[in-house]
């Protein structure tokens with residue numbers, strides 16, 4: 001039932017999608033938001049056993065709105081097969097910024113917000129100037145922030161990396177090009193030293209503004225059919 005994705009053939013995709021105007025992009029983004037907001041949203045503490053082995057997670061963040069509902073602020077997947085659960089655990093549970101780019105990015109914002117010079121050390125993996133206790137404190141603060149501010153919904157996919165990658169990249173491209181999706185004035189990401197995050201309003205740096213990767217009707221249908229609904 002999973003269609004074969006052809007993300008890597010960008011030129012071919014570009015021919016069909018470059019003709020989309022802003023209102024069409026906005027319409028698709030709105031449909032994406034309507035669909036994802038209707039799925040089961042998982043809040044911390046999350047029962048990780050409910051999460052399928054393969055798929056994509058969509059993140060919402062407190063006080064962020066778009067299209068009359070919660071704004072999607074991040075889309076992510078996993079590289080290795082059957083790793084979706086542990087990927088999400090990496091954001092919420094395992095206190096190690098080097099295993100979660102979201103954790104690293106939240107930490108960057110905290111440090112930047114406070115003009116903390118430790119930012120330079122936070123950027124490096126295994127720096128000799130690393131202050132273990134200080135990082136532990138930071139990691140704890142990041143956990144608290146993520147647990148109380150982020151919640152997710154899931155789109156199930158097959159086991160193929162290409163399926164996840166294509167869907168993830170198209171969702172990111174579509175939201176980044178949508179005129180209705182803007183961060184609130186108090187969005188934490190506005191403190192990010194990463195310009196792409198600050199400008200896009202998304203916790204992402206890849207696949208932004210790719211006009212040849214706008215979600216198609218087939219993609220949106222796929223999303224509708226594979227969003228995770230958990231019965232109470």
Ligand SMILES: [Zn+2]
Pocket residue numbers: 026029030066067175178179180181
């Ligand atoms: Zn939008």
